[in-house]
Amino acid sequence: MKNEFGRLKRKMIVQIIFILVIAIVIGYLISIALLDGILQAPFADAFVAFCENVLQLDWYTAQKIYLIIFQQNKSLWLAVGFILLLLIIFYIALSRFTRYFNLISTSISMLSDESDKEIHLPAELDFLEKHLNNVKNKLEKRARDAQEAEQRKNDLVVYLAHDIKTPLTSIIGYLSLLDEAKDMPADQKDKYVTITLEKSYRLEQLINEFFEITRFNLQSIILEKELIPLNYMLLQVADEFYPLLVPKGQKAIVHIDGEINIYADGNKLARVFNNILKNAIAYSDPNSTIKISAKSENNQTFISFSNTGKTIPAEKLDMIFEKFYRLDSARSTQTGGAGLGLAISNEIVQAHGGTISATSSNDKTVFTVMIPTKS
Template identity: 75%
Template sequence: MKNEFGMLKRKIILQIIFILVLTMIIGYIINYTLIDGMLQAPFADWFIRFCEDVLQLDYYAAQNAYRILFQQNKHLWLAIGLIILLLVIFYVALSRFTRYFILISTGVTMLSDESDKEIRLPSELEFMEKKLNTVKSKLEKRAKDAQEAEQRKNDLVVYLAHDIKTPLTSIIGYLSLLDEAKDMPVEQKEKYAKITLDKSYRLEQLINEFFEITRFNLQSIILDKEAINLNYMLLQLADEFYPLLAPKGQQAVVNIQGDIQIFADANKLARVFNNIFKNAIAYSDDNSTIDISAENVMDQTIITFTNRGKAIPPQKLEMIFEKFYRLDSSRSTQTGGAGLGLAIANEIIVAHGGSISATSNDDNTVFTVQIPHS
């Protein structure tokens, strides 16, 4: 901070020195040119005439008054003149100093008005110019991100509303057939009942996504930390997701170095792992293995989820932790949720003081979670 203000302080000091030198020079000129120089006699003659004509003094009395008032108090008058001169020059200089505040105020106004113009300040305020432009860029990016997230949310709500009609129409259709065809064969009834149940599950999933959007907008993350056995949590996670792994011939392998204990919110951390694991299952190849590993590195615990599948494009990889962003752009796929799972996981980990990231190539995709021990 001291270095940032260095140029400004140097310029102000130079201006103050300039003011003092200028005042001394002008005072010198006034003293030796006007008071002791060419104007001394004319001023004395004018003052004596003024005393004779206006004050009705004789010549000797007027001359004596001039000597007492001016000649004997020359230094006092000079000091008074210099003080007045200094005040005038200082006022002019102060007006120049306040220009800096006016320029900074103008820059702040441009921030509040969301102006498209770049903020420009004098060279001695270059550090302030950079900071204001940095804040301006961040605010513009946040506004753009918020607008894009809102647009994605609105699009998603429209898509979900449209998608709800499909399973609902099927449910009504199959139930109508079951109601109308009383003599329908048992095998066909079972088939229609199975289809109706599947469509009902899909409808429930879509409705839950609507609620998830609302919860995400309203909730604030409050942590309730406790000691957690990470080994047990990840092993339990792999077991619980077996019904999702089995249909595609997938399996999960948990590899943990030693016994790992962390201090965190168990419920919220489980939600993080659930969201990452569900994403890994959805985008893994059939008959592939999802590797889950954990280890302590200094004061951090690092958990990784590695799956084999199609690589995530770099432009999408940068956005997967944003609100309402779905990796699968097809709105009607079973894997395409509300686009909140990874965004929620990211916010929970950040609330714990950790971080979450992802890398992807043609061989595998790796999600890495770093969280402090306590």
């Protein structure tokens, strides 16, 4: 910051020196012109005439006063003039600084007022102009992101509310049939009970998504770290998703060279891996293999989830970790979640001091989680 202010300081110094030189030159010229130069006689005659006409003094007295006040006190008048010049210089310099402060204050007001106009400052404050415009752009992006997230949340709430009616209507309908037809055949009754139970599970899932949307904005991530055998955790995660893999003929294989232990919150990290693997299963091709691998380098552990499926466009890759964003907006809430899984995963990983990223090309998508091995 000191170097950035150097240009401003140099300009101010040059301006002050320039004004000082001009003031001294003007003062010197006035001094020699009025007291010792070509204007000395006209000035003396004017002063004497003033004393005679206004003060009613005789010529000799007026002449004597002129000599005492001006001719015998040249150094005093020069000192007074120099002090006045310094005051003028100080006022001009202060005015310049005040102008800078006014411009900066106006620019800050533009930030608070969320003005659409770009901030412009003098050339010597170009560094500050760049900083303020960067802040302005970041604030605008945050406002847009917040607005888009709020809109996505509102859309999801509407979708969920609409979808809740479907299983609820079915549940009420089948229960009404069971209540009205007391002598219903056993096999038909079992069929209706099974359907009602499935609809109840779906209704529970939708209600849980409602709670998840609310809880996301209220929760604070508190880590309870311990030493975790990563090999065992990833194998366990893959095994738990076996029932979701089988219907589509998919497989999840874990490949790790050697044993890796990390210091992390096991429960929350498992939630990260569950969210990523669930997402990979949903978007992978049928009969494909999801590869899970891990390696440690320079006190950092990298965990990768690789799957084959439709390539994710670059513009969507930048948004998949934002809350309430769903990769495929055409997917109904029957198949898609509330769009919070990857956003929550991102916050958990960041709380560990790590990062989460995704790449997608040539029908291959890779999610990579970096966690410090020791923290």
